[in-house]
Amino acid sequence: MNFSARSSTRKPGLHSRNGICVAQNAQAARIGAEILGDGGNAYDAAIATSFALGVLEPWMSGIGGGGGLLLRDMASGTVQGIDFGLVAPKGLDPATYALTDGYSGDMFPWRNVIEDRNVTGIHSVATPGVVAGMGRLHSFGATMQWADLLAPAIALAREGVVGDYYSQLYISTFVERLLQDAGLQSTFLSDGCPPGAASLATGQARWQMLALADTLERLAHAGWQDFYTGDIAQTLASETAAIGGSLGRADLQGYNATLGPAKSTIYSGAEVFLAPGLSAGKTLARTLELSEQSKGTDWHAAMAQALHQAQDERWRDDGDPEPPKTPDCTTHFAISDTDGNLVSTTQTILAAFGAGIMLPKTGIMLNNGMMWFDPEPGRANSIAPGKRCLMNIAPTIARTGDTFHAVGAAGGRRILSAVAHLVGYLADRGMSGEDAIHAPRTDCSLTGIVTCPPGLAALKIKGCETRIAPALPWPLTYAIPSVLSVGNDGSTGCADPVSPWADAAAPTPVTAKETS
Secondary structure, three states: OOOOOOOOOOOOOEEEOOEEEEEOOHHHHHHHHHHHHOOOOHHHHHHHHHHHHHHHOOOOOOOOOEEEEEEEEOOOOEEEEEEEOOEOOOOOOHHHHOEEEEEOOOOOOOEEEHHHOOOOOHHHOOEOOHHHHHHHHHHHHOOOOHHHHHHHHHHHHHHOEEOOHHHHHHHHHOHHHHHOOHHHHHHHOEOOEOOOHHHHHHOOOEEOOHHHHHHHHHHHHHOOOHHHHOHHHHHHHHHHHHOOOOOOHHHHHOOOOEEEEOOEEEEOOEEEEOOOOOOOHHHHHHHHHHHHHOEOEOHHHHHHHHHHHHHHHHHHHOOOOOOOOOOOEEEEEEEEEOOOOEEEEEEEEEOOOOOOOEOOOOOOEOOOHHHHOEOOOOOOOEOOOOOEOOOOOOOEEEEEOOEEEEEEEEOOOHHHHHHHHHHHHHHOOOOOHHHHHHOOOOEOOOOOEEEEOHHHOOOOOOOOEEEEOOOOOOOOOOOEEEEEEEEOOEEEEEEOOOOOOOEEEOOOOOOOOOOO
């Protein structure tokens, strides 16, 4: 209540005929743009950006995580999806996750698990998929050498990333988790404390990830398969086994990132391509369907009601139907190139700092993907060996007329609300990407609650409590979205105006000036 309800923040869209990279971290966006400027295509730039983000904001994502992407490929004229979601280890014992009294106060309304084993620690770890996803993308259509695309991330990990007040917020908030792991503590804390104001002001506060740099170096020269079948896989499996984990060589060897045509739905005349795998893509389609059925009522109210119903159905019905017989802290980025290829990617280690484990030999920060499962037995999304996790991610591509828009967000359960609103603004209201990303959005991620910015204070939803909260960079009330639009006149990238790190970047020379 101490914050002004009248303040506003605006970031102009960036327009270029040479392609654009939009990311939650400005330095990552520039790395993607540099790859485009060096002659790479959108697929090359996406790979470089993915690995760089794992160093620049390692509490969000990295090679110990998973995710999914959509791509629009100009050569084939198709939209494809790559699912590199997290998968429960085949050797886990569901009895490990015995229920206890109460309900979780974390990202999901699941029953509590003894010792929070599904939320933190080695038992919360699922099989990572990011490396396989980027490897699959490289095989699909990249033009540059794999090693060259990992080079920026390796350099960042060795040289160190300079901290600032925004990184300080994450480190300070989760300091108790960092103190429980030697690798995290030595990387992000000094004498057990977060960086102080003096070290932040002078640029002395930085994190180096030397063990991860060595792993990325090995990955660059041995190839991405080494993560699943080679020396990295062997070390990763032995490191997790040494601390009691069930993630083993068989999980890594059996992992497969799947590529295939993206499913789509029609909403207000726009074709909306949906995120692959057990993502929120299906729920987005249901939200749009329900919202369109309520046309004629208040637009925001119809969207909020649709979001609540669609998510109720998701938590009740969705999940991996059975294990295969033989898968809050997230990052989203989007990239286009001169030819019009487009990539929309969301990747995550799930909670901030994942499982709270940084493996000492490989430097890999492990995900806590088991939190995505409902620990209560007998449900569609219950824990079982080898099952795929039910993800919140929703990388989306929408076509309105001759323009393709890459839409996505980070923010756990908040992602769906943001993506649904942005797609609605683009398709139903005909907004530009820049206008859409600055338009007010409600958040309907919590059952029975609608969170509204001050401008929508009068919004009333049947059966829901309305809460008023401004959009702030911290703590995160709404998701962190982006929109990248590709039309006949080039690309326009629009980053979240609230997040201080989020930005768009274009390769130089930029052939058109920023939009105002």
